[in-house]
Amino acid sequence: MSDTALRSADLPLGAADAVLNALPLPVIIVAADGRIVDANVAAENFFEASVLLLRRQMLRDLVPFGSPLLSLVEQVRHRGAAVNEYKVDLSTPRNPGDRLVDLHVAPLPERLDHVVVMLQERTIADKMDRQLTHRGAARSVSALAAMLAHEIKNPLSGIRGAAQLLEQSAGDDDRTLTRLICDEADRIVKLVDRMEVFSDERPVEREPVNIHVVLDHVKRLAQSGFARGIKFVEIYDPSLPPVFANRDQLVQVFLNLVKNAAESFGGATAESEIQLTTAFRPGVRLKLPGSKTRVSLPLEFCVRDNGPGVPDDLMPHLFDPFVTTKPTGSGLGLALVAKIIGDHGGIIECESQARHTVFRVLMPMFTGDGAGPTSA
């Protein structure tokens, strides 16, 4: 399609074009018949073709056969509403290699039969399958956890009992030592208890849970303890439907995330702020590993902080067990969070930079028939 045709279609050109071309993300406009009518510079780079060449092509020529992008474009044109799709592979024989992208597809306000597609290439770290990594990590500790539970807890209770007996006849100096034995034994039991959760393969008992009640409870716990004096901001969508989950486990998840946020400040200042947000995002559909269907994960819960951010080199391993930068941390917090969210059919991801770190939990919606996740 020529420039003249574009202008007559009243598409934003001129200033809008300059803005589009300055964007680092590939953007293309697709007409009703599937023809590409415009593309920005980033799209030219992405598809390795000039805009003139692109305008002579159909969208289906650029993407793999049967690509979800094609049905998404149709869906958007049909519904007139924007849809996102995450982790779609756009590699073709002509454009091979790792081409995992997030797709943002929206109708063009002036021309509803035209559709704008924005692609967001995933970073290398992101390309590692997040859930696979997390679930694999959780599995790798599960055998170890089961062994630890049996082999360590029993002798430990013996050691603790013996220390308590000794305490009764010990002098003051020795009593400090017996106290030390008990305290350290308690610390190991606590660690083993946390590990035990990983070996628990039983299906979780779930019920419809109001996430706002959970978040309020977590906030109260935090403010009376580790997050004393830290400012909390809550941005809730009050109409959010319930999440089909195990309430206690959800408390554990958000307690861990809020605790990490609070700890990230080092010493909290007047600026330190933790934000809890909930939102409904019906456009999000994801393909889970090992399954062909895409699940809809419309419930979004975020914990944000304005601390220093997660160190870059930690990012790819963030949800692995025993990854910690804290002198007394066990590095089990986020591994546990990932395991619980995975057991609930959801996912967790993290974006982080200085003064802006967000842990985003995406969960399926409660269908009311006890079936759990809705698939699409």
Ligand SMILES: Nc1ncnc2c1ncn2[C@@H]1O[C@H](COP(=O)(O)OP(=O)(O)OP(=O)(O)O)[C@@H](O)[C@H]1O
């Ligand atoms: N909000 C955050 N801001 C900055 N870094 C974070 C944040 N959350 C997690 N991290 C980093 O990720 C690491 C792993 O977190 P995780 O909760 O798994 O373990 P931990 O907090 O170190 O120990 P534990 O939770 O067992 O007490 C932390 O040590 C920290 O370096």
Ligand SMILES: [Mg+2]
């Ligand atoms: Mg932690």
